[in-house]
Amino acid sequence: MRALTTTTIAALALAGCIALPQAANAAGTDSTKLPPNELVLKECGACHIAYLPRFLPESAWTRLFATLDNHYGEDATMPADITAVVRRFYMDNAGGFYWTSPSTKEIPRITAQAWWKRAMGKVEITPRIRSKANCGACHTHAEWYMGVR
Amino acid sequence: MKQVTFLALTTCLMAFAVSDLRAAEANPARDAIMAGLGAEAKASDPAFAGFSPQRGQALYGAKSTVGKPDTPSCTTCHTADPTQMGQTRAGKEIDAMAVSKTPNRFTDPEKVAKWFGRNCNSVLGRPCTAAEKGDFLTYLIGR
Known part of the structure; x- marks a missing residue:
């Protein structure tokens, strides 16, 4: 035994x-x-911080999700079922009507929003930061707002 | 009872040690991905004679003028030395591509398919062939 x-x-x-x-x-x-916020962190967060939905209005997200094959110069396509969940998350939580809607010619940019320019316009983009898109270079907790980090 | 606990713990530790060693050498999931690419390459070209790390290295460093202008090469984001950390254009760090530095590289078929799908289109402006994918992975598995 x-x-x-x-x-x-x-x-x-x-x-x-x-x-x-x-x-x-x-x-x-x-x-x-995965729950939607974790899916967003995994998919969007692979290349850049998972930007908050309220950073852009619905019209901008609509355009963005229709042009993922050329996403700021790169192919960012995802399987259709995953795209649907991520898109829904951004559409449901998009910013208000008072945000600037991009014209039909330009791709939507958070950095083109008046509030972004006012707050961040004078920040010098050093080689370490590399890009205006790299919020996380200084805002190290930026993704915590997505609810899981 | 003490002995039993000791035995259980030792077994557990040994199992971990063994699984760790195996991970460093061969990985069944990665082998399956390579086998799939090999079969695909053979099917599209009966003269296919195996993958080449040299061709993979050439592909990794090649400059393309056909794809999207912001990403002319794999090295744009992954750096010229695959044992180094890379950086996306939006500034996020990318784990080194070399399997010696990132042991779980190329073990998730979904992830491998997704990034070849995106990045071949971004850099080369077309999908990669199975032979190209196999060469590329063979190079990085050996680094």
């Missing part, structure tokens, strides 16, 4: 060690199971 228990516990421990990392890995691959 003693031997049996020892073997069983050893086997269970071994199974636990092997099963746990694999389970964690499997969960990480299926984006469709």
Whole structure:
């Protein structure tokens, strides 16, 4: 009985060690199971900080999600089911009517908004920061507002 | 009982050590991705004779004039040395592409398909062939 228990516990421990990392890995691959804010952080946040939906009005997000194949100079397309969830998150939480709507010729830019220019227009973009899009270079907690970091 | 706990803990630690060693050498998920690309390459070209890290390295460093102008090369974001951290154009850090630096690289088929899909279009202006993908991964697995 003693031997049996020892073997069983050893086997269970071994199974636990092997099963746990694999389970964690499997969960990480299926984006469709994530809640919308975590999906946004994973998908949008891979290249830039996950900008808050209220940074742009609905009209701008509409255009942005229709042009993901040329997203500020890069292909940022996602599978249709994932795009739908991300798009819905941005449309539902978009900024107010008082934001500047981009003209039909230009691509929407947060940095073209009057409030952005007023607050950030004079910040010098050093090589470390690289881009006006890199809010996270200074605002290290920027993504915490998305609710999971 | 103490002995039993000790045995369980030791087994657990040993299992971790073994799985760690295996991860550093070969990874079943990565092998499956490579096998899939190999089969695809063979299907589209019967003369296909295996992947080449040299061709992969050339592709990694090549400058393209056909794709999107802001991303002429893989090196635009991933830097010329794949063992270094990269940076996206919007400033976020990218883990090194070399498997020696980022051991879980190329083990998630969804992720691999997604980024080849996007970046081949951005850099080359067209989808990559299975042979190109396999060469590229072979190069980075060896780095």
